Amino acid sequence: MPLTADEQVLRHDVIVLGGGLAGMRAALEAARGGADVAVVSKVYPTRSHSAAAQGGINAAFSAEDSWEKHAFDTVKGSDYLGDQDAIEVLCREALQDIMELEHMGVIFNRNEDGRLALRPFGGAGFPRTCYVADITGQAILHVVWEQLVKARITCYAEWVATSLVVQDGRCRGLVALEMRSGKLHTLEAKAVVLATGGLGRIYEPSTNGLICTGDGMALAYRAGAALMDMEFTQFHPTTLYPSGVLITEGARGEGGYLLNSKGERFMATYASQRLELASRDVVSRAEQTEIEEGRGVNGCVLLDVRHLGKKVILTRLYQIYELAHDLAGVDLLEEPVPVRPGTHYQMGGVKTDVDGRTSMPGLYAAGECACVSVHGANRLGGNSLLETVVFGRRAGKAAAEEVRQVPFAGLSSAPGRDEHAHITELLQRGERGGLRSAVVRKEMGNAMREGAGVFRDSEGLAQTLETVRGLKGRYQKVAVQDKGGIFNTDLVSLLELGNMLDLAETMVVGGLARQESRGAHFRRDFPERDDINWLRHTLAFYTAEGPRLEYAPVTCVRWQPERRTY
């Protein structure tokens, strides 16, 4: 019997699923609130994908800037789909949260006067992005991890959550597979905080790490919680060909140019004011248009930073200098690097309020896996790291407060035993030569890129939906070659694929229904934004037949929708 089930139930007041920035920040805050906290993560926390965030984290620190201006830029960036009450929280609390990161030990770059330096970023009216060269995410992730070590918070690393435990409509914990031992554990909690990050691997290619498979979103969805705005997926304008690895927006923030095959700075045609620093949806569509109209270079456009000089490139952009060298064979000091739009970030996610509460009691979410919604239809660069710390903290605080009133339900180890039976069955599926999960995943990824990419229309979306549903059928026949219990990545890939297929369906169904163009969701058959019918959030609920959609109003407090130009 390769897999085993733990007869013991592990109990913690608060269990945070995910060890990236949002998760660790939530765990720290819950611990400060007096709760017994554990982090469950499928990788060791420092391996989380927050580490890949390069450019920076936003707050209105400069004298001429204000949180209101930051909020307005975010609202405009969101194409008015972001909830303005949530955006206000994000931008107001940014200042203090970033100061706290600094006090924890983040080595932010400084000005001459020793205070935090700021760089310009896309869609922002002022330089307001704090940074650590182009390793900002890593530098923050590691420091928050240091705080986790300092606070001696329990961490179950390399544990893969397989399901949430729900009793009487309340989330009571989860079941997780410990990869090192092949043991399934039942973990009981008075509150669970989901912080599992993005789902970029649904697309092929993607800037996201291989671990970004939307696990938390899928667990919440299947458990009955509402997903929101899943049709909004961000395509980052500068990803490396062919690997899809990210080149920071900081490259353009520092003054880099985008050029077409004729050597023209084509952004002048699409965003005459902000040029390369228009919002990401605008720049990605511009690039895609240039490529489709024959002014691309082998399916890419060119990012040129040579004029910034050696010093800027090697001190502030040194990571991308290395990546371009290692993965594309390009010396950024000597030549431009080919880039193209690539899947980068999921604006949608598990619907939450500003304290991370989902539609299910006892279940919280924060970070990319959540949808508060602060990013609406398009996220601004530098706002995702910010979201993780602001809403991670708030979710952790709210969870710690709630658990003071909630007793343990006294779960038995039955959920773990049930999961054990189910997964053992999966493990017995197929032999060598059977259908591989990677085949299904790639078909899904290609279909999503083609039908639910930078440009969409009803025909393409409908076809993608058919493909995804077909793949869900074939998923039942995927073979697991590795029959072992210890560190079975073949099995984990299968579980991840199941999560991704469920989520892909919500993304396409949501996109097909939304007959307008807003932010990152651009419908060629409905090229205009339609505030009368579509200034509203899409909610998706799980049913056995596929997602059931509902709609919810957008909170507009200060700013009414206006025409959006850059």
Place this chain on the structure above:
Amino acid sequence: MQAHLRVRRFDPEEPAPQPRYQDYTVEAEDYFTVLDALIKIREEEDGTLAVRCSCRSSVCGSCAMRINGHATLACKTKLTDASKGRDVVLVEPMGNMPVVKDLVTDLQSFWDKVWAVEPFLQPQGPVPEQEYLASNESMVHLTGVMNCIMCGACVSDCTVLAVDPNFLAPAALAKAYRFVADPRDGASKERLRALSQYGGIWDCTRCLECVQVCPKDVAPMDRIMTLRDKAMQAGYTSTYGARHTIAFSELLKESGRLDELRLPVMTFGIFNLPRMLSLVPVGLRALVRGKMPPIFHRAIPGVEHIRRSFRSAEAKR
């Protein structure tokens, strides 16, 4: 192109688990990294192959392993480079740690050692309302160390750790440096005291292996050397390592060359009988082989130039 990989496999669930080598041939694109090839094997040919990986852009630190005998990140190693001049690319798990399965190693002792250096900022005094003021240079300098992604490559190939499991090893020591060199940290003196103990900064043999294999140019050994300087400046001069360093320079200052008879005496102390006695066999062997240093040590001609160099370097400190 076709690439040939020889991968060290280990299945802990076999009846009598033994490592073995398995050969794979991969149809590879010319942009492939070794990781791309391993993923292709795992996805298309052999789903039982275990490897940790995520970001594919050398920032998560998951895919450290030995490629052609040296630790590195698989996602940072081009397959074409790794195949240059060889028939097969040799892929093995990291060294100096137990193997869990195939290329997956147990990093528990790695993390234990990082935790042992108290890897968190310990500022002194009240927390300022705004940020701590710091020079950009000091922060940029620390970026070089914060660049460490905790992949374990330096620990895998550390030659000291191979013979002394007590050694904190390069990654933890580089992490310690990150705090000692942080102008905001208030515990530097205490850190340097702790790092001067057995297993700490003086146990590095300066073999340079960690500097060579580090995929992020953290140069752990250089950080360890700077920690030694800082420890001595902070007054922690009673360790053998520090005494050896001091004796070395004192002797050079005196005569312009090393007096090998006095060096151990000054390092260990003349009344350190066990140590002194332990040197007797070495001395006897040297005598027998005619390698005994001269009893009457003489200064080299022009020794005053060397002394002047010392004075000028000391003045600059």
